[in-house]
Amino acid sequence: xxxxxxxxxxxxxxxxxxxxxxxxxxxxxxxxxxxxxxxxxxxxxxxxxxxxxxxxxxxxxxxxxxxxxxxxxxxxxxxxxxxxxxxxxxxxxxxxxxxxxxxxxxxxxxxxxxxxxxxxxxxxxxxxxxxxxxxxxxxxxxxxxxxxxxxxxxxxxxxxxxxxxxxxxxxxxxxxxxxxxxxxxxxxxxxxxxxxxxxxxxxxxxxxxxxxxxxxxxxxxxxxxxxxxxxxxxxxxxxxxxxxxxxxxxxxxxxxxxxxxxxxxxxxxxxxxxxxxxxxxxxxxxxxxxxxxxxxxxxxxxxxxxxxxxxxxxxxxxxxxxxxxxxxxxxxxxxxxxxxxxxxxxxxxxxxxxxxxxxxxxxxxxxxxxxxxxxxxxxxxxxxxxxxxxxxxxxxxxxxxxxxxxxxxxxxxxxxxxxxxxxxxxxxxxxxxxxxxxxxxxxxxxxxxxxxxxxxxxxxxxxxxxxxxxxxxxxxxxxxxxxxxxxxxxxxxxxxxxxxxxxxxxxxxxxxxxxxxxxxxxxxxxxxxxxxxxxxxxxxxxxxxxxxxxxxxxxxxxxxxxxxxxxxxxxxxxxx
Numbered sequence: 390x391x392x393x394x395x396x397x398x399x400x401x402x403x404x405x406x407x408x409x410x411x412x413x414x415x416x417x418x419x420x421x422x423x424x425x426x427x428x429x430x431x432x433x434x435x436x437x438x439x440x441x442x443x444x445x446x447x448x449x450x451x452x453x454x455x456x457x458x459x460x461x462x463x464x465x466x467x468x469x470x471x472x473x474x475x476x477x478x479x480x481x482x483x484x485x486x487x488x489x490x491x492x493x494x495x496x497x498x499x500x501x502x503x504x505x506x507x508x509x510x511x512x513x514x515x516x517x518x519x520x521x522x523x524x525x526x527x528x529x530x531x532x533x534x535x536x537x538x539x540x541x542x543x544x545x546x547x548x549x550x551x552x553x554x555x556x557x558x559x560x561x562x563x564x565x566x567x568x569x570x571x572x573x574x575x576x577x578x579x580x581x582x583x584x585x586x587x588x589x590x591x592x593x594x595x596x597x598x599x600x601x602x603x604x605x606x607x608x609x610x611x612x613x614x615x616x617x618x619x620x621x622x623x624x625x626x627x628x629x630x631x632x633x634x635x636x637x638x639x640x641x642x643x644x645x646x647x648x649x650x651x652x653x654x655x656x657x658x659x660x661x662x663x664x665x666x667x668x669x670x671x672x673x674x675x676x677x678x679x680x681x682x683x684x685x686x687x688x689x690x691x692x693x694x695x696x697x698x699x700x701x702x703x704x705x706x707x708x709x710x711x712x713x714x715x716x717x718x719x720x721x722x723x724x725x726x727x728x729x730x731x732x733x734x735x736x737x738x739x740x741x742x743x744x745x746x747x748x749x750x751x752x753x754x755x756x757x758x759x760x761x762x763x764x765x766x767x768x769x770x771x772x773x774x775x776x777x778x779x780x781x782x783x784x785x786x787x788x789x790x791x792x793x794x795x796x797x798x799x800x801x802x803x804x805x806x807x808x809x810x811x812x813x814x815x816x817x818x819x820x821x822x823x824x825x826x827x828x829x830x831x832x833x834x835x836x837x838x839x840x841x842x843x844x845x846x847x848x849x850x851x852x853x854x855x856x857x858x859x860x861x862x863x864x865x866x867x868x869x870x871x872x873x874x875x876x877x878x879x880x881x882x883x884x885x886x887x888x889x890x891x892x893x894x895x896x897x898x899x900x901x902x903x904x905x906x907x908x909x910x911x912x913x914x915x916x917x918x919x920x921x922x923x924x925x926x927x928x929x930x931x932x933x934x935x936x937x938x939x940x941x942x943x944x945x946x947x948x949x950x951x952x953x954x955x956x957x958x959x960x961x962x963x964x965x
Contacts, residue, residue, distance in 0.1 A: 393491035394485045394886035395597065396901045398429060398475065405455045409803055411437055411448070412541045412825075418475065420887065427466070427474035428883060436473040444450055445471030477874035485897045485936075486871045486882045490942045495949060497889035499541030500896075504719035506544050507712045508534050509567050512637070512725060514551035515628040516560055516579070516586040519777040521833075522726065525756045527641040528822045530724045532901040539953060540896045545716055548632075549708065550648030552625045554701060559606030561620055562599065563589035563840075571620045579631040582624055596687060608697040611653065619759070622648070635777050640815055640955055655707035656699045660692050664741050669863065674701075680738050690739050697871065705736045711743040720750040722899060727828060757830030759822070767833050785814045788839045788847075793963050801963075809893025811957055813847050816956040820846030824905040831936045844909050849947060852912040853958040854965035856944040860937070863924055868940075869934020877918040881939055884914050888946050892953065901954055908950035 392400070395418060400663060402416040422430065431534030434449035441448060450469040456465040456473075461481035466474045489496035510530025530546065537544035564574055565583045577585075593600040610617030610626055629646060636643070660676070663669040668678050674695030678686045693702035712718045720764040733753035740746050761767045767775050788810050793799035795806045821838040825831040841847045873879050887907065918939070927933035948958045 391488045391494070391496055393489075393496040393498060394477070394887035395396055395429075395483075395890050396498065397485065401433060401461070402433075402452075402456070402813055405452055406433070408455060409451055411452075412440060420890075421474065423474075425849075426468065427464070427476050429475045429477070430474040431475065432471075434473060434638050438471070442770070449473045459487055470829070479879065482879065482882050482886070483871045483873050485886055486942065489885065489888070490871065490938060490945075492538075495888050495942075495946050496886065497540070497892045499841070500893075503543060505717055505940060506537055506542050507718045507721045508537070508544050508546045508724070508879075509549050509717060509721065510724040511548035511632075511641070512551060513548065513554060513628075513635075515630045516582045517628075518557075518579075518583055518631060521759050521775040521777060521778060521780050523635075524759055524780070524818070526640075526726075527636060527639055528726050528819050528928075528955065529754075529756060529827055529901060531641040532819075532823055532904075532953060533722070533724070533899050534681065535953050536892065536896050536901065536904070540893060542896075545645065545718075546643045547645040547647055547712075548636075548643045550625075550629065550632075550646065552621075552628070553611065553649035553653060553699075553704065555603060555607050555698070556589075557610060557621055557624065558605070559589035559593055560586050560624060560791065561606050561610070562591065562603045564620070566592075566599075571616060574620045575623045577623075577627075579627045582627060596773055602608065604694075604696045604698065608694075611739065621650075626791065631684060638781060638815075639777075639818075640957070649704045649708075651680045652707040653699065654703050654710055655711050656692075656703050659703055659707050659710060659745070662745065663692060666743065677738055678742070680735060687735055687738070690735050702732065702736050702739070705732075706739050709736070709740050709749075709751070709905040710875055713746045713749055718746075719748075720752065723753045724827075725753070725755060728758065729753070730755050752899075754827055756827045757825075760830055760832050762832060762834050763832065764832065769806075781814065781818070783835060784818055784839070785810055787835050788814045791841070809962065812957045812959050813850060813962075816846035816850050816951070818846075819954060819956050820849070820905060823901045824909070826902050846951075849908055849912050849951060850902060850956070850958055851953070851962050851965055852915065853944055853947050854960065854962035856915070856940050856947075857926070857960055857965050859919075859940050860944070863933070863937050866924070866930065866934045868935045869931060869938050872931065872935045872940050873943075874935075876921060877921045878936070878939065881914050881918045881943065884911050885939075885942060885946055888950075895953075904950055904953050908947055908954075911943065911947060911950070915940075932935060 396892045399416060403413050404420065408417040409816045415436045418429040418431045421427045421501055434445045436446040446467060449467040453467050456462055461478050462475055463478040464476040468474055484609055499965060509528055510526045512526055513523060514941045534544045534546050535688050556854050564571060587901050591901060593603055608619060663678055669676050669692060670679060675691050676693040677689040677691050679689045687795045692699060692703050709721060712721055730753060737751045764821060792810060795803045817839040821833060824844055833919050838845060839847055891903055891907040922936050924933050924936045927936060951958050
């Protein structure tokens with residue numbers, strides 16, 4: 390495996406620290422805060438000052454003196470109280486670019502100790518059309534899944550379908566109220582089932598008796614009533630089939646299609662463990678687990694409701710137990726609306742009290758809302774909740790406006806154009822989401838998200854297609870060694886060298902926006918390079934071939950970066 394530039398420099402720095410009998414753990418570089426002064430900096434001397442009982446600048450000067458003996462460093466200097474500034478030589482930088490060009494991982498190392506990481510994203514519910522609120526969970530989760538896989542971890546993605554709670558009882562009660570029984574339910578498709586659920590929701594808000602009927606039916610079907618279970622299986626099947634179509638359109642993958650129902654039996658194991666540990670308490674007919682008061686008191690967790698139905702939170706606790714016991718999880722990460730933070734704090738505390746996930750990292754990553762141009766949650770023109778289908782349809786129509794017509798003049802067939810519109814639309818939607826920090830909400834503006842200029846998915850997709858065109862036109866120059874002849878080439882090589890560091894940071898922070906920012910910046914730096922470093926008019930073939938190799942490497946890194954975000958890179962685009 391090829392080492393990244395940072396690793397190569399850290400290795401050199403580490404050997405110098407050893408020679409000087411300094412603590413090697415401080416031999417680490419980072420990208421320079423002052424790129425006008427240096428490529429990299431090391432702040433280790435400041436950290437070592439107390440340990441060595443020396444002035445940090447004196448320590449830094451000792452390190453600098455040794456590093457200056459290495460021809461791979463063009464300049465090493467000390468700034469301020471002891472900041473070590475490093476400029477790498479052009480030859481070293483170019484050789485590194487050659488190395489990562491030959492590496493299918495482009496200089497990104499794998500993690501030292503791979504982990505099994507369960508990623509819980511999606512969270513759709515039965516009988517509900519997926520709406521814009523479901524977008525972020527799937528888009529963010531899919532990107533993190535790809536990042537984890539790329540760095541060598543074993544991600545297991547689970548949709549965690551909401552299929553076992555009170556909404557089932559509400560739907561069944563509404564069907565019985567309408568039909569008199571459940572005999573016809575297997576003839577109903579998702580549209581009809583959704584209609585029944587909407588009616589039930591209204592009825593239960595207005596009618597306490599209807600609400601109680603739904604509760605009783607929920608308890609009975611959870612207890613194994615044959616007729617209710619038969620009806621439930623049909624509702625679950627048509628709901629999952631509809632959800633799978635939505636996720637297929639978005640390019641979101643799940644390894645497991647498990648739901649709350651799959652954890653039902655384990656809920657009783659959770660109850661038993663709670664009893665054995667003396668944590669279960671009877672309170673007004675319900676069994677609960679009280680949580681620690683602390684600085685931030687939390688409501689108790691209901692294990693079994695007074696109706697006999699299992700509490701919602703216990704299903705999540707039981708799911709944690711299954712993921713630890715059956716999947717051998719090292720880490721479990723949940724991606725949901727950040728308004729569910731309290732829920733997960735309760736669930737994680739119960740899991741800890743029960744001791745069901747020892748040495749397993751439990752993490753909830755809450756995201757902000759998708760908002761319209763008015764700054765409020767994105768809705769339809771008439772104020773209803775925007776469905777995912779409608780959002781994608783509207784977005785495709787907007788993208789199609791900037792596309793040529795199929796035919797000889799454009800060179801695109803109807804099939805090719807439909808595929809391109811799909812790729813650009815999904816790329817635009819995903820990048821619009823993933824360019825933002827997860828915890829922040831963002832504005833989804835149809836007039837802005839699909840621009841081919843600015844910080845958008847189509848801008849980067851177009852950059853890839855443009856490089857593909859360059860590569861096709863200059864195919865006779867392939868195979869040249871990368872060399873440095875100007876600042877723009879150097880800037881591009883330095884940016885390319887950061888790919889591995891960026892990916893590992895995105896994995897550690899579970900933050901795809903780090904990759905979005907990087908590939909956008911890389912596309913911009915390439916544009917400057919291409920406008921100032923002609924391939925066609927280069928002084929000689931060696932320089933032209935080097936620049937073509939740099940273009941190819943940039944394209945490959947951009948494509949990989951887009952893939953990590955769950956975005957396809959079209960081979961060709963109009964006018965590219």
